[in-house]
Amino acid sequence: MRLRFPALFCMFLALALQAAKTTHAEERPNVIVVLCDDIRWNAxxxxxxxxxxxxxxxxxxxxGLYFENMFCTTSLCSPSRATILSGLYxxxxxxxxxxxxxxxxxxxFPRRLQQAGYETAYIGKWHMGEKSDEPRPGFDYFVTHKGQGKYFDTEFNFNGNGRRVVPGYYTTVVTDMSLDWMKEQGKKSDKPFMLMIGQKAPHSFYFPEPKYQHVFDDVEVNYPHSAFHLEDKPEWITKRLKTWHGIYGPIFDWRKEFPDDRASSVVDFARMVRAYWGTILSVDDSMGRLIAYLKETDQYDTTMIVFLGDNGLLEGEHGMVDKRTAHEASLRVPxxxxxxxxxxxxxxxxxxxxxxxxxxxPTILDAAGAEPMSGIHGSSIKPIVGNPNAKWRTEWLYHYNYEKQFPYTPNVRSVRGDRFKYIRYPHGDGSADKxxxxxxxxxNDPSESTNLINNPDFKQTVVEMQKRYxxxxxxxxxxEATDKMPLDQGIGTALPDKDIR
Incomplete structure (x- = not known):
């Protein structure tokens, strides 16, 4: 049948629009961000x-890209998550x-992606605003829970439309929900999507999936050597040893009678570490399922996958557990x-x-071709991909503020350079550091075993690092005048309230 000109024109126009739409979609990747809680850089x-x-x-x-020197600017869950979303300190x-x-x-960045035509979703642990599980701006679909959530049978709020307990292991459940959302998204929309998955693991209290409970039973675990060499460290680190955040304390309820500094008490520490490792095995299973789905649906190579942690974790280094400090195990994230x-x-x-x-x-927005955010502190990593000699930062600020609810770490301010790191502990009232x-x-000392602050050979280095700070x-x-912080009220020994641990 012969087509009249208007019909022929409309047909070609429709094909052209579809081609343009397809090309544009190919230029804009799907984005999946998997955010783990408290995962160490080397785990x-x-x-x-x-x-x-x-x-x-x-x-x-x-x-892809493995970042050997990736750091959080504040080693605490909520501040770090807000930094990941905003690009701000x-x-x-x-x-x-x-x-x-x-x-x-x-x-x-989710808001910017929404404005750029992305469908956006957050599924899992949000961990900002402990008492609210309502949807947050920037997400078309939002599933989370109040507080920390549980490794088994967590109650979720489904996009503000009701709460229900979802039976099963957290990591598996959140992965199931994420796959369901992506499948539904594929049916109803040809828009690119951005999905953030907030895994609970490997945050305390550590409970591995049953199949992984005994995987590491035969692995010998000891306190790190640095726990016994605190002579040149600030006194507050020694005071922390028997607290909620020290190796002789309750270590997230794995030790029932504490403080306990006997050599035999290392068995409690070992059980804690093995359980921590066990939760990560389920995270890897989750990543395998996500990868398999993307491959099955031919989206693997058109999706930007970002896997990272919100902050590091001290696993006995310098006698400490938890995070918050400016030491490497606390700062570094995968x-x-x-x-x-x-x-x-x-x-x-x-x-x-x-x-x-x-x-x-800024990296995600760069990849998506979305409007960048202005006035932020971060930069897209694109210029350093494949270019190890590209101009990039050689030092940066770390900061943490003393918490009265967790009084086991002072105010922390630090500058980390490519070689040297300088850490100070301001009192909070403008007086001299205590x-x-x-x-x-x-x-030369990546494990930070030797504090050089009083070594006369490094006197000039201290002066230089203070300037860099x-x-x-x-x-x-x-x-230094506008950097506001609370007053350091000293290292406490009382346990934190149960509902905020």
Whole structure:
């Protein structure tokens, strides 16, 4: 049958629009961000862990970007999560503790993606605003729970339309819900999507899935050597040993009678560490299921996958558990990005430059071609992909504010350079610091075993790092006078309230 010109024109126009739409969609990747809670930088086999085997996460690293020096700017869950969303330091976004929600009017990368035509979802542990499980701005679909959630049988709020307990293991349940959402998304929309998955694991209290409860039973676990060499460390670290955040304390309820500094009490510490490892095996299973789905639906190579942690975790280093401090185990987080469009020329690589949680938001927006956020502290990592000599940061500011609910860590301010790290502990009232400062040569002493702050050979280095600290403050809009913090009320020994642990 012969087509008249208007019909023929309409047909060609429709085909052209569809082609343009398809091309545009191909240029805009789907984005999946998997955010683990309290995962150490080395708790993956691709990071060299001697016991953990994480083949699915490793596959992302072998095909994408593995960040050797990835750090959080505040080692505490809520402040760090707000930084990941906003690209801002905690003093700028306002979430400086674990009880403050993300400000409703504050910009975020999910909001920018929404504006760019993405369907957005958050499923899992939100961990900002402990008492609310209602939907948050920036997400078309939002499923979370109040507080920490439980490893088994958590009650979820489904997009503000009702709450119900979902039976099963948290990691598996959240993965099920994520896969269901992606399948539904594929049926009803051809928009690109951004999905954030908030895993509870491996946050305390650690309860592995039954099949992984005994995987590490035969692995010998001891206190690290650094726990017994505190002579050159600030006194507050020794005072912390028998508290909620010390190795002789209750160690997240794995020790029932405490404090206990007997050598035999290491068995409680070992049980805790093995359980922590066990929860990570389920996270790797989850990643395997997500990868399999993307491959089955031919979306694997058009999806940017970001796997990271919100903060690090001390596993006995310097006699400490938990996080909050400026020591390496507390600061460092794993991050892997698989996005073939950025690596098809350079290939997979291990990125050595210092990358921060402030860089996550601008990186995702850059990949999506969305409008960037202004006035933020982070930068897209795209310029350093395949270019190890690209100009990039060589130092950065770390800060943490003393919490009266968890009085086991002072105010912390630090500048970490490529080689040296300087840490100080301001009192909070403008008076002289009450705690000894710390200086570490990370090149020659990556485990921070020797504090060089009083070593006369490094006197000039201290002066230089103090100047770099002031400059690091300026780069995030602060001075020593405007850097507000609470008063350090000293190391406490009482346990935190049960409902906030």
């Amino acid at each position: 993956l086999s691709c990071a060299g862990h001697p016991h953990l085997k994480t083949p699915h996460i490793d596959s992302l690293a072998s095909e 905690a003093h700028a976004h306002g979430v400086t503790n674990n009880f403050t929600d993300y400000p409703a009017q504050l910009d975020s 991050m892997i990005i698989r996005y073939p469009k950025w690596t098809n020329k350079s290939g997979p690589q291990r990125v050595a430059q210092q990358v921060l949680t402030t860089d996550v938001a 705690h000894m400062a710390e200086l570490y040569d990370l090149q 002031v400059n690091a403050l300026k780069r995030v809009g602060l001075t």
